Amino acid sequence: MARVNETTVAVDPQILAGLDNYRNLPAAQQPTWYSEEALALSQETLSKLPPLVFAGEVDTLRDRIAQAAAGKAFLLQGGDCAETFADATADRIRNRVKTLLQMAVVLMYGSSLPVIKMGRMAGQFAKPRSSDTETREGVTLPAYRGDAVNGYDFTAESRLNDPKRLVQAYHTSASTLNLIRAFTTGGFADLRSVHEWNKGFTDNPANARYESLAKEIDRAIQFMAAAGADFEGLRSTEFYTSHEGLLFDYDRPLTRIDSRTGTPYVVSGHFIWIGERTRQLDGAHVDFLSRVRNPIGVKLGPTTSTDDLKRLVDKLDPNREAGRLTFITRMGAGKIREEMPKLVEAMKSMESTPLWITDPMHGNGITTKNGYKSRRFDDVMDEVRGFFEVHEAAGTFPGGIHIELTGDDVAECLGGSEQIDEAALEARYESLCDPRLNHMQSLELSFLVAELLASRK
Numbered sequence: 451m452a453r454v455n456e457t458t459v460a461v462d463p464q465i466l467a468g469l470d471n472y473r474n475l476p477a478a479q480q481p482t483w484y485s486e487e488a489l490a491l492s493q494e495t496l497s498k499l500p501p502l503v504f505a506g507e508v509d510t511l512r513d514r515i516a517q518a519a520a521g522k523a524f525l526l527q528g529g530d531c532a533e534t535f536a537d538a539t540a541d542r543i544r545n546r547v548k549t550l551l552q553m554a555v556v557l558m559y560g561s562s563l564p565v566i567k568m569g570r571m572a573g574q575f576a577k578p579r580s581s582d583t584e585t586r587e588g589v590t591l592p593a594y595r596g597d598a599v600n601g602y603d604f605t606a607e608s609r610l611n612d613p614k615r616l617v618q619a620y621h622t623s624a625s626t627l628n629l630i631r632a633f634t635t636g637g638f639a640d641l642r643s644v645h646e647w648n649k650g651f652t653d654n655p656a657n658a659r660y661e662s663l664a665k666e667i668d669r670a671i672q673f674m675a676a677a678g679a680d681f682e683g684l685r686s687t688e689f690y691t692s693h694e695g696l697l698f699d700y701d702r703p704l705t706r707i708d709s710r711t712g713t714p715y716v717v718s719g720h721f722i723w724i725g726e727r728t729r730q731l732d733g734a735h736v737d738f739l740s741r742v743r744n745p746i747g748v749k750l751g752p753t754t755s756t757d758d759l760k761r762l763v764d765k766l767d768p769n770r771e772a773g774r775l776t777f778i779t780r781m782g783a784g785k786i787r788e789e790m791p792k793l794v795e796a797m798k799s800m801e802s803t804p805l806w807i808t809d810p811m812h813g814n815g816i817t818t819k820n821g822y823k824s825r826r827f828d829d830v831m832d833e834v835r836g837f838f839e840v841h842e843a844a845g846t847f848p849g850g851i852h853i854e855l856t857g858d859d860v861a862e863c864l865g866g867s868e869q870i871d872e873a874a875l876e877a878r879y880e881s882l883c884d885p886r887l888n889h890m891q892s893l894e895l896s897f898l899v900a901e902l903l904a905s906r907k
């Protein structure tokens with residue numbers, strides 16, 4: 451089967467063979483497809499479709515991440531836990547992009563640092579699950595693994611693991627990314643439209659605070675205009691996509707050899723991360739992603755040992771390349787202050803300079819009395835504070851945040867200044883997977899992080 455594009459440079463056959471070495475290794479969290487034939491067809495299709503992102507963009511992102519790792523930029527990564535095909539609409543995508551742009555402005559204004567904007571978008575269609583199956587009232591079906599694998603409805607038809615969905619995931623990612631590119635380069639993301647991004651969101655305290663910040667930015671821009679500044683640089687913004695590198699049957703056919711350099715890139719997204727459940731040192735995911743040029747993230751939960759950490763660095767960043775590796779800690783608010791210092795200290799002897807970012811979502815899950823998967827906004831904030839404290843004590847840089855959020859007015863996480871309570875979840879809970887911060891909670895969080903960044907200086 452054709453797996454790579456034709457290239458103009460000679461490709462080292464060992465590089466090509468290496469890309470398939472994962473097939474010899476244990477691969478956690480892979481679906482069992484209903485048909486091998488259908489799978490082969492989807493892979494053939496994917497292997498011929500154009501790349502979603504370009505190697506040159508990926509290289510620029512690696513440089514940006516290197517800047518953040520050196521304390522000269524901050525990474526904002528956010529989006530759905532699981533994107534769905536149904537929610538890839540213009541309104542929903544726009545609300546997510548607007549929310550990320552607003553958060554970035556708050557962070558940038560508070561910290562005076564460039565903010566790297568990255569969506570968990572245009573590819574986040576596959577989920578790891580704690581069990582292969584789900585049983586309801588005596589009926590057992592395959593667990594929902596994300597829209598790239600099967601449907602959420604609890605029927606045999608919908609839960610069928612259907613490889614055709616891999617191709618639909620590609621096309622949905624392509625149209626999502628097309629709109630993102632239009633919004634972020636077509637004038638919508640112009641900093642002079644900073645008020646526009648707030649339109650359409652309901653009135654609330656976080657928005658009011660944002661509006662007053664937007665006024666200050668206007669004043670600064672008017673001042674600069676009077677001084678004769680050139681605003682071409684404000685017209686557009688870089689925006690990167692990311693997803694968990696989970697499904698080999700999606701990311702492998704979308705791995706291509708860069709014609710400039712003869713090296714492999716995953717072209718389904720700029721930044722790929724390895725999840726907490728698939729970061730086994732001798733497993734397929736670490737092996738595969740060690741062989742591609744994209745910047746790679748690794749989730750680190752509270753059981754991560756310093757030995758694991760060192761071995762991950764040796765495998766994923768053998769050349770100690772700035773911008774290559776990002777550690778995404780997700781310890782839980784109650785654990786971060788105890789579990790993280792040893793990891794940060796251990797890195798000091800490794801000559802690797804990873805970017806450290808906090809995911810204050812995945813270590814703080816709870817189930818409410820009325821049966822919803824939720825998170826308390828206060829716990830999320832507390833983990834972020836703990837992350838900053840640990841880095842302050844170690845003299846290292848707290849370089850970013852990784853958030854599950856939506857631009858819509860949902861009620862999935864408890865608390866925030868709107869004081870979302872358990873009853874509210876019954877009316878406005880939409881996530882098919884983990885609970886997300888809504889628009890207002892996302893803005894509130896960015897104000898807190900901006901304050902923490904400002905007070906570092």
Ligand code: PEP
Binds near residue numbers: 724780
């Ligand atoms: C996620 O980011 O949605 C996720 C599953 O995270 P983790 O691997 O940290 O549990």
Ligand code: CO
Binds near residue numbers: 531883884
């Ligand atoms: Co999640």
